[in-house]
Amino acid sequence: MTKPHRIALLFNANKVYDRQVIAGIGQYLTSTRVKWDLFMEEDFRSRTVGIHQWRGDGIIADFDDPVVCEALASMPIPVVAVGGSYADETHYPHNIPYVATDNQKLVRLAYDHLIEQGLQRFAFYGLPPSPGNRWAHEREMAFMQMVRADGLEGSVYRGSSTSAGGWGRAQEEMVEWVRSLPKPIGIIATTDARARHLLQACIVADVPIPEQIAIVGIDNDPIAQLLCRIPLTSVIQGAEEMGRMAAQVLHQMLHGGDCSTTRVLVPPVGINVQATSLHQPLKSAYVMRAKHYIRQYACLGIKTEQVADYVGISRTLLEEHFKRELKQSVHQTILEHKLEMARQMLTDPSIPLSDVAVRSGFTSLQYMYAVFRREFNCTPRQYMENARGSVRSH
Template sequence: MSAAGLTGSFSKSIVSSGESQYWHAMSSPHRIALLFNANKVYDRQVIAGIGQYLKSTRVEWDLFMEEDFRCRTLGIRHWRGDGIIADFDDPTVAETLADVPIPVVAVGGSYADASHYPPKTPYVATDNTKLVRLAYDHLIEQGLQRFAFYGLPPTPGNRWAQEREDAFCRMIATDKLEGVVYRGSSTSAGGWGRAQEDMAEWVRSLPKPIGIIAVTDARARQLLQSCVVADIPVPEQIAVVGIDNDPIAQLLCRIALTSVTQGAEDMGHSAAQLLHKMLHGHIAPDTRIIVPPLGINVQASSLHEPMKSPHVMRAKHYIRQYACLGIKVEQVADYVGISRTLLEEHFKRELKQTVHQTILEYKLETARSMLADTDIPLADVAVRSGFTSLQYMYAVFRREFNCTPRQFAEKARSQERAMH
């Protein structure tokens, strides 16, 4: 990619006919516009897939991307470029590009009704039905029999969300199971307090235990927050699965979030390949590529564990949120509302371990997850996992795993490489 093509203003790309001829005489790369909202993890992954295609094929394109995504359609109809790859989930983008005279590849969500795809435009889609299917099947595997879907209020820009909601409803109807849909409110600072209260009231009203599929990780994070507000144990009473596998959402969740990973980079790769072929006249205008999800990243939020003791359930809910903040057994007992001795009896009867051992398990689980990222210093791993010092974390790892944290991480990476 040429650095000269990365510009933040369409005015630099709008040229006179004479200037355009001069440009083509002096430069061979095609000029391609990428119309995406780079504030979203999904869009960034699609863009990354486009970049991977260019690197793997050595195709040279001068790429235009708007610095402010809100302005991405301004002037585009007058742009004298060679091709466009665009997010057609945004109806404004789809309408603006409906009759532009240069090759366009659309990227967006899949539709159960094929007539909803844009006519005469090659289209690369994430498979909305399979995204929901992966989440739904995972919750069924956890032994759950009640299900809910947390979506978005319908708007022209949320057609993909409606498709996922419809897919959920079809699955529930086919299996003759209980299903509930909740759309909530659009996210805004002014209305967030009321929206969270409404959501907390909704989760309190649900029959339990229940598995909930959130339309995105952002909505899943809101749902987990509402479960904390409503004092409802996750995943013992409500198991949650999101969609996107967004690392930012993971960082902001107190409870590690299970999430379906979209094949967004594969979508970007396919879109770039389609446009490359279109630029040379080798692709049909009604081509459609539906990209399945890559898999599901299973974390604590969906691992439903039916428990007999409500005291253990409440205690684990508290531990899951605060284990890495250095909590003591007495604080857990205070939260549950019983004596430490009685709580220990419940733990030994149901989990065959002490409260302290359960707290330590969560701290070690957090540390092991962080050790997978070699960019995180070991001292930070220790602090963020709730250990009082790096030396103490070393001592615990030697006692529990007979190795140092660094050796544990290296062994885990070696095993992962062997599997692939």
């Protein structure tokens, strides 16, 4: 029996992108029954210390990290690089196969989505310049090329690196930027983590989302979604496909294939459209503020009176604005939001029905059943089974 190849994976699995690439590598091994003995640091961090003394057969590594690029430049064993795409061909590593996420297409998907929402002003929230942020700079440049091609002026804000000590000041500066922007405007954030910071700044600035600022992130990170008060629209990278492709290329190299000039650009999978980008022009500033409040707190059991208090007008006047603008009451709008949240959770088999009821703001499971029967002519369980059956059929 042949010995398994010893392969090192140099990724920081605290990032959803890296985790998905690793998952793709695992899927390739499972589907092909390739025998690899994988090495990763126990804490899933990428470290190059001692890598030249490592007695292995191959490496797949994140080349967005310049330290990794430098450390692996002269390795005598097969190396496959994974990272972001570059507009300038000379920025790719020489004589190393490279599997890239297509930064141009990631930004294009987000930009086109915001255009489809009827927006005509756009901005980009990126990262401060640093050798490790080259991929973010590529996305920023792609954005600027797109808005210029359309004869528009795009605003770019890079903010500060995340740190506990500087967080307060960084958020204050971001709030000032958010308030200074012409509105309505669509903003693309270079990652979901940055999109979440932006979302928090908009809430602090009391700027309605998405009526005044529509936000799209990149990564479709489930952790970021859990931490956002308003569900985040995000572009889904093809990171798992990148992992599968990188594993396939390394497999070929281990069996004598010359892949030194191989370069693969993997397009995004699609876009997960949620509330932060669904821009809806509203004439009434009162309705705009009310919907902003409802998106944040509907699932906490708020009542019409609390919405009116937040907006600063009487309940009667607010109801008049809602009937005129949305053709429905404040209560109906709150209920719609709760039902939408419930429907999203019902597609996840890991969430018990009782938890769906509580987390979407219904006072009891029985009450949620009653509302579903009235609104959809089915029970939550029937809705759940239909939704999952639909997913399986696709």
